[in-house]
Amino acid sequence: MKIKQISVFLENKNGRLAEVTRILAEGDISLRAMTIADTADFGILRIIAEQPDKCLDLLQKNNFTARVTQVIGVRLDDRPGALHEVMQIFEENAVNIEYLYSTLMLMDDKVVIMFKVEDIDHGLDIIKKNGMEAITAF
Amino acid sequence: MIWNKNAECDNVDDRKVQQLYNLKKLVRHVYNTIPFYTRKFDELGVKPDDIQSMADIAKLPFTTKDDMRDTYPYGLLAVEEKEIVEIHTSSGTTGTPVLGAYTKNDIAMWSEVMARCLCMAGGTPDDVVQNAYGYGMFTGGLGVHYGSHTLGCNTIPAASGNTRRQLMLMRDFKSTILTCTPSYSLYMAESAKEMGIDFKDLSLKAGIFGAEPWSDNMRKEIEEKLNLQAYDIYGLTEIVGPGVSNECEAHNGLHVNEDHFYPEIIDPATGEVLPEGEKGELVFTTITREGTPIIRYRTRDITWLWHDDCPCGRTTVKMHRLLGRTDDMLILRGVNVFPSQIENVLMRIEETEPHYQIVVDRGDSHLDEVELHVEVEPSFFGDETKSLERIREKIAHEIKQELGIAVIIKLVEPKTIARSEGKAKRVIDKRTL
Numbered sequence: 396m397k398i399k400q401i402s403v404f405l406e407n408k409n410g411r412l413a414e415v416t417r418i419l420a421e422g423d424i425s426l427r428a429m430t431i432a433d434t435a436d437f438g439i440l441r442i443i444a445e446q447p448d449k450c451l452d453l454l455q456k457n458n459f460t461a462r463v464t465q466v467i468g469v470r471l472d473d474r475p476g477a478l479h480e481v482m483q484i485f486e487e488n489a490v491n492i493e494y495l496y497s498t499l500m501l502m503d504d505k506v507v508i509m510f511k512v513e514d515i516d517h518g519l520d521i522i523k524k525n526g527m528e529a530i531t532a533f
Numbered sequence: 534m535i536w537n538k539n540a541e542c543d544n545v546d547d548r549k550v551q552q553l554y555n556l557k558k559l560v561r562h563v564y565n566t567i568p569f570y571t572r573k574f575d576e577l578g579v580k581p582d583d584i585q586s587m588a589d590i591a592k593l594p595f596t597t598k599d600d601m602r603d604t605y606p607y608g609l610l611a612v613e614e615k616e617i618v619e620i621h622t623s624s625g626t627t628g629t630p631v632l633g634a635y636t637k638n639d640i641a642m643w644s645e646v647m648a649r650c651l652c653m654a655g656g657t658p659d660d661v662v663q664n665a666y667g668y669g670m671f672t673g674g675l676g677v678h679y680g681s682h683t684l685g686c687n688t689i690p691a692a693s694g695n696t697r698r699q700l701m702l703m704r705d706f707k708s709t710i711l712t713c714t715p716s717y718s719l720y721m722a723e724s725a726k727e728m729g730i731d732f733k734d735l736s737l738k739a740g741i742f743g744a745e746p747w748s749d750n751m752r753k754e755i756e757e758k759l760n761l762q763a764y765d766i767y768g769l770t771e772i773v774g775p776g777v778s779n780e781c782e783a784h785n786g787l788h789v790n791e792d793h794f795y796p797e798i799i800d801p802a803t804g805e806v807l808p809e810g811e812k813g814e815l816v817f818t819t820i821t822r823e824g825t826p827i828i829r830y831r832t833r834d835i836t837w838l839w840h841d842d843c844p845c846g847r848t849t850v851k852m853h854r855l856l857g858r859t860d861d862m863l864i865l866r867g868v869n870v871f872p873s874q875i876e877n878v879l880m881r882i883e884e885t886e887p888h889y890q891i892v893v894d895r896g897d898s899h900l901d902e903v904e905l906h907v908e909v910e911p912s913f914f915g916d917e918t919k920s921l922e923r924i925r926e927k928i929a930h931e932i933k934q935e936l937g938i939a940v941i942i943k944l945v946e947p948k949t950i951a952r953s954e955g956k957a958k959r960v961i962d963k964r965t966l
Binding site (some may be wrong): 400402404405406432433434436437438439441456459462464493494511521 | 761810909911913915916917918921922943944947948949
């Protein structure tokens, strides 16, 4: 139910991001989603990969500061308003969203939105109770 | 254990008599044999006979690092060249080196004061001393080596660098005393972690750390990470090398081996001698040295001196651990800042590593822009920028509290600030002042 997201600390230095993608390419890692939160002098890269453990291991071996966070991947129909339905349910049930981003592909004609919420068990519970689907893995 | 009770626990007045005798002898000798000193004395109109008490030392000229450079190589030699058995030069990172020449007696004196220092740190002939100071022209390696031999310890001349091997030696030969720079000791701690070595399984009981200023918080960190008692040692090539002063078990100031190195504190701006207890620049006169004796050498190190009834029984004058240097004192927007103050703050903040660099530049605004690069401690890294921003704000706030000026904090990736096996380079000053 919970998806492992890898976060990587990146200084804003030329070539650091390309270094990450190079390591993942050489390690044969399939990416499913990627997003960067950035500030003036550093950024945090968040990655969803098909092989999260291997991905983390590779990055740490290459001296990147990386760690795992649990997130929820909610599968939605690809139609207008689908995302809003989840948002509304989260709001009504006090599921506090810290950030969200979408994946790089459709799964069986559905989109997957990644949510980082304050209380993941509560979040998953709400998803289930409302008949929505959280993916178990990519 | 006290290595030389007679000298170290002597009655203060008796010691003064001996110091004065040696000073008079030295002054007469350098005035008559070294043209550099003859000229310096004459410029001030001072004669050797003017020295009638230790206080009269204030009449004598200072010797600076530039003087020593200008007279390189043998301009300050006080004996015939054939009397020399060893020479050392300062690292020379900043231009022409300075020379220290040693006669047989000088080496014996150096071995003696260094043996005293090892004893101050709890050393006995049963100890295994792993000496990770650099060997070579740098005085650290051989100075400690001689003292360790004199005391009768098993001496491991590990020298600096090759950290994996250091840890292996430490483990295999059960080293009990480690001697190196404080920043290198922390680097060893980092490497040990990577190698899966726990200092609790090693035999180290004491570390003698010197050659760069360090803070009380850094001491705590070292003691915790290396599971030993950390002792501060002080010395410099111009005077003898390591062995000028060392902390005893009281960890309250460094006992100066003042029967050989007579200390004063002066106001760096005016050159005036300051009373005990006042902060200023440390000055040394090598009253027993034969090869290259120095009159009133200005160390540029900032500290103060005091006497107290030390529980260890030594009566020698004490100096406080270095507060900084007159030359690494940064003047930022008119505020005097020592890198050690910044270090103190970072040591208080658990989310950062004690590795940092200060980059000073002067932008178009003609104001000093100070950037402090700090490594994030990996266990505090998460998936949110918020938490890192909080760490950054915390550092900025604490630094402002401590220094009274705002600095830009830049969080950098762990292990990206260069580690050093010798003196850590903490300040990069890009200003053209």
